[in-house]
Amino acid sequence: MxxxxxxxxxxxxxxxxxxxxxxxxxxxxxxxxxxxxxxxxxxxxxxxxxxxxxxxxxxxxxxxxxxxxxxxxxxxxxxxxxxxxxxxxxxxxxxxxxxxxxxxxxxxxxxxxxxxxxxxxxxxxxxxxxxxxxxxxxxxxxxxxxxxxxxxxxxxxxxxxxxxxxxxxxxxxxxxxxxxxxxxxxxxxxxxxxxxxxxxxxxxxxGVKPQQIADWLALTGDTADNIPGVPGIGPRIAGNLLKKHGTIDGIYANLAAVYGMKFRGAPRVQKLLAENEPLVRLSRQLTGIxxxxxxxxxxxxxxxxxxxxxxxxxxxxxxxxxxxxxxxxxxxxxxxxxxx
Incomplete structure (x- = not known):
């Protein structure tokens, strides 16, 4: 065709x-x-x-x-x-x-x-x-x-x-x-x-609502645009975090609660988020339209x-x-x- x-x-x-x-x-x-x-x-x-x-x-x-x-x-x-x-x-x-x-x-x-x-x-x-x-x-x-x-x-x-x-x-x-x-x-x-x-x-x-796409990409990164995101956090985990806490701001306001979330590796994810917050904030400036x-x-x-x-x-x-x-x-x- x-x-x-x-x-x-x-x-x-x-x-x-x-x-x-x-x-x-x-x-x-x-x-x-x-x-x-x-x-x-x-x-x-x-x-x-x-x-x-x-x-x-x-x-x-x-x-x-x-x-x-x-x-x-x-x-x-x-x-x-x-x-x-x-x-x-x-x-x-x-x-x-x-x-x-x-x-x-x-x-x-x-x-x-x-x-x-x-x-x-x-x-x-x-x-x-x-x-x-x-x-x-x-x-x-x-x-x-x-x-x-x-x-x-x-x-x-x-x-x-x-x-x-x-x-x-x-x-x-x-x-x-x-x-x-x-x-x-x-x-x-x-x-x-x-x-x-x-x-x-x-x-x-x-796995997320339209208004959460920019936050989701800031967490996962976007290889198409060379946006870093958080190493080790993929689409599914990012979706779980946003379903629970709504936004990146909501996640960091409740960072301690991430430790007890019901997905495999939650304590590791909490640590990754804490260590990479500056990178997440930078990525969010890039993913937002x-x-x-x-x-x-x-x-x-x-x-x-x-x-x-x-x-x-x-x-x-x-x-x-x-x-x-x-x-x-x-x-x-x-x-x-x-x-x-």
Whole structure:
């Protein structure tokens, strides 16, 4: 099965899940895309030799374009008709979030080893990132980053803002950290694994509630991001500690009680916690997602693709079949201007 067919299957699963919409129909839902995760996925599945007419690599760009097209088609498979001004504020919000370009995050300032084990992104990939962002904007989507912070923090801030506007969110990512942001009507979707998690699924999947994910990762560590955690404490023990005491603060406020907890090795775990408290506190600064960034942009509902999108697609070497599919989506009218 092709990468494009998989993308269609992935998104159709999310959009058709019986409990997906709940009290929030697709018109009132916001889709927040962890764009770098989608671009990386596209890069690893792409033909690395694919070049545009100027000899520039476009494999990741084409895969990202397919992912966006599939999302937009899936939204409108539900027979949604975009409202026009002055009622367009009720339309679906779709946002592409990005890590700030060429910028160390505050987490690396706190802990220089954060993500330091990862090899640099190939230049053939990084050269495509500006074009991926330009493509998202030409498709009429909001594209947002914030200096010194990661896409996770932009998503966290947007979740809080959109929730205040009575919008449920779906976070499109493969990053388990972002599950900490889910509320009762929200969804977390990993396209690569075709996995959808609702609020109630998080505890069954990870062993802790969404609001405990950051504390859980601070205790266990996270090898993906090179976050240390407590040596010798794994997911199950961390889950037991948090079920009993709620938070890291609760654990340390009741550290003596850990000795008598009913799991094997409780006295050793108490000792490990006492010896590694500074490391736990440091790790917690790294695992928590910032939700109050001073973003100077609030995403507006999606109103259709921009008029320059076909030109960008053709320049990237997108075939006419896909361009025709893009053309069937609503087009943005410049007279429309709304807030989310």
């Amino acid at each position: 092709s990468e494009h067919s998989l993308a269609q299957q992935d998104m159709s699963q999310v959009m058709s899940e019986p409990t997906f919409s709940g009290s929030f129909p697709a018109m009132s839902r916001a889709w927040l895309i962890d764009s770098h995760a989608q671009i990386w996925r596209a890069w690893h599945g792409a033909d690395k030799t694919r070049l545009d007419a100027d000899g520039q690599p476009v494999g990741a760009l084409l895969g990202f374009a397919d992912a966006l097209l599939t999302l937009l088609e899936s939204v409108f498979d539900q027979n949604i008709q975009l409202p026009v001004a002055p009622h367009a504020e009720h339309g679906p919000v779709i946002v592409c979030t990005f890590d700030a370009p060429c910028n160390r995050s505050f987490r690396q300032a706190i802990y220089p080893a954060y993500k330091a084990h990862r090899p640099p992104a190939p230049s053939e990939l990084t050269a495509q990132l500006p074009r991926c962002r330009a493509l998202a904007e030409a498709a009429g989507l909001c594209a947002i980053d914030h200096p010194g912070y990661e896409a996770d923090d932009v998503i966290g801030t947007l979740v809080q803002r959109l929730r205040k506007r009575n919008r449920a969110v779906t976070i499109i990512t493969g990053d388990k950290d972002l599950a900490q942001l889910l509320g009762p009507d929200d969804r977390w979707f990993n396209p690569m694994r075709q996995k959808v998690l609702a609020y109630g699924d998080v505890e069954r999947h990870f 910032v939700c109050d960034l001073p973003l100077n942009l609030t995403p507006s509902p999606w109103l259709g693709i921009g008029e320059n999108l076909p030109q960008l697609l053709r320049a990237a070497g997108v075939d006419e079949y896909r361009i025709a599919r893009w053309a069937r989506l609503p087009r943005f009218e410049k007279s429309q201007s709304v807030a989310a």
